[in-house]
Amino acid sequence: MTKERNETNTKNETPALRGVRPSVLATLSANKITAGTLALLLLGLQASADSFTFSTGDPDGKIATLSRPPSPGKIQTETADDFVVPQTVVISQATFTGLLPLGAALSSIGGVEIEIYHVFPGDSDTNRVPAVLTRLNSPGDVEIDSATRDSADGSLSFSATIVNQSFSVSNSVVNGINKHPDEKTNGEGAVTGQEVLITVHFNPPIALPADHYFFRPEVLLSSGDFLWLSAPRPIVAPGTSFMPDLQSWIRNDALAPDWLRIGTDITGQGPFNAAFSLSGETDADGDGVADSLDECPGTPAGVIVDANGCSIDQLAPCSGPASGGTWKNHGQYVSSVAQAAESFVAQDLITTEEADEIIAQAAQSNCGFAGGLRRSTQWRKLRSNTIAVQN
Ligand SMILES: [Ca+2]
Ligand SMILES: [Ca+2]
Numbered sequence: 358m359t360k361e362r363n364e365t366n367t368k369n370e371t372p373a374l375r376g377v378r379p380s381v382l383a384t385l386s387a388n389k390i391t392a393g394t395l396a397l398l399l400l401g402l403q404a405s406a407d408s409f410t411f412s413t414g415d416p417d418g419k420i421a422t423l424s425r426p427p428s429p430g431k432i433q434t435e436t437a438d439d440f441v442v443p444q445t446v447v448i449s450q451a452t453f454t455g456l457l458p459l460g461a462a463l464s465s466i467g468g469v470e471i472e473i474y475h476v477f478p479g480d481s482d483t484n485r486v487p488a489v490l491t492r493l494n495s496p497g498d499v500e501i502d503s504a505t506r507d508s509a510d511g512s513l514s515f516s517a518t519i520v521n522q523s524f525s526v527s528n529s530v531v532n533g534i535n536k537h538p539d540e541k542t543n544g545e546g547a548v549t550g551q552e553v554l555i556t557v558h559f560n561p562p563i564a565l566p567a568d569h570y571f572f573r574p575e576v577l578l579s580s581g582d583f584l585w586l587s588a589p590r591p592i593v594a595p596g597t598s599f600m601p602d603l604q605s606w607i608r609n610d611a612l613a614p615d616w617l618r619i620g621t622d623i624t625g626q627g628p629f630n631a632a633f634s635l636s637g638e639t640d641a642d643g644d645g646v647a648d649s650l651d652e653c654p655g656t657p658a659g660v661i662v663d664a665n666g667c668s669i670d671q672l673a674p675c676s677g678p679a680s681g682g683t684w685k686n687h688g689q690y691v692s693s694v695a696q697a698a699e700s701f702v703a704q705d706l707i708t709t710e711e712a713d714e715i716i717a718q719a720a721q722s723n724c725g726f727a728g729g730l731r732r733s734t735q736w737r738k739l740r741s742n743t744i745a746v747q748n
Contacts, residue, residue: 414596456550602626690725
């Protein structure tokens with residue numbers, strides 16, 4: 358919160374793959390698709406990694422709700438709406454549409470922060486008594502730490518475009534966010550502002566396993582407030598309909614960690630979505646590197662990888678050099694591990710101590726010995742080579 362967190366139109370196919378027979382697609386999805394396989398299977402069609410896209414569609418003019426970080430004299434207020442990820446993805450870009458005050462310049466946008474939440478009771482204290490009617494289908498108490506991106510720390514960059522100089526909505530929620538039994542305010546009335554589309558790029562991308570999540574953007578303005586616009590619910594084409602599409606929720610720091618249903622608890626108008634989209638790519642081995650950039654498919658879960666999606670084990674496999682063939686000897690294997698480990702240290706992926714441990718384990722392994730057997734005299738000799746490598 359202080360940091361902060363639909364049938365999904367996940368396109369598991371590239372545009373070039375649309376229209377391909379389902380049996381072929383089943384084969385493709387059952388196996389990791391490489392550019393080579395695609396080229397063979399789909400002669401003449403351009404191959405690319407699988408894209409992920411999601412959208413709730415364009416604003417419907419029903420409501421605009423506050424979503425802003427804390428600033429002097431202003432309490433943090435958060436609006437969130439949900440989406441589904443059907444398989445492990447890395448999300449590199451998002452858009453969302455809201456209102457800027459009439460007359461405000463785009464340069465008044467001072468910052469953007471994105472958080473992703475699991476659905477309650479994920480990341481939530483279920484032992485406390487909520488100050489709202491229900492938390493069923495709300496965002497969790499706290500965001501997914503690893504998924505937060507903020508322009509203030511450079512993990513996100515954004516651009517903004519005025520889509521419409523004057524856009525009106527029939528209702529709004531800004532300050533009237535109250536604990537039960539005072540939650541029903543019917544909203545704070547119609548608002549007119551400049552419709553602004555904000556596009557954000559995540560650096561690094563946000564890696565998410567298959568699950569149901571909430572998206573929560575916040576916008577800091579130098580004066581006035583950013584109000585996030587609602588979108589049709591149910592979602593209509595070209596948006597990405599999904600089930601169950603949950604409604605938008607809102608809270609401020611006085612209500613947190615609880616959330617209120619905007620349309621059900623506060624305004625009584627019925628459920629709303631919020632206008633946003635996500636795009637990215639599949640990440641079959643879940644190492645946080647998109648498939649099209651991953652030079653090492655099949656990385657085991659939880660292993661540290663470099664920007665190319667390669668672990669130290671994949672760069673220097675026990676079975677032989679990554680480029681093919683076999684190790685000339687144990688020393689060559691250990692030297693290769695040491696080189697990879699030192700490169701990981703240089704990239705701040707592991708500590709020097711961790712690198713030393715990895716190299717020591719490589720030295721004690723049987724990798725690189727003919728037939729996997731270590732001869733004691735040869736071992737002692739190579740062991741001293743290894744120590745030389747480490748120094
Ligand atoms: Ca929704
Ligand atoms: Ca990988």
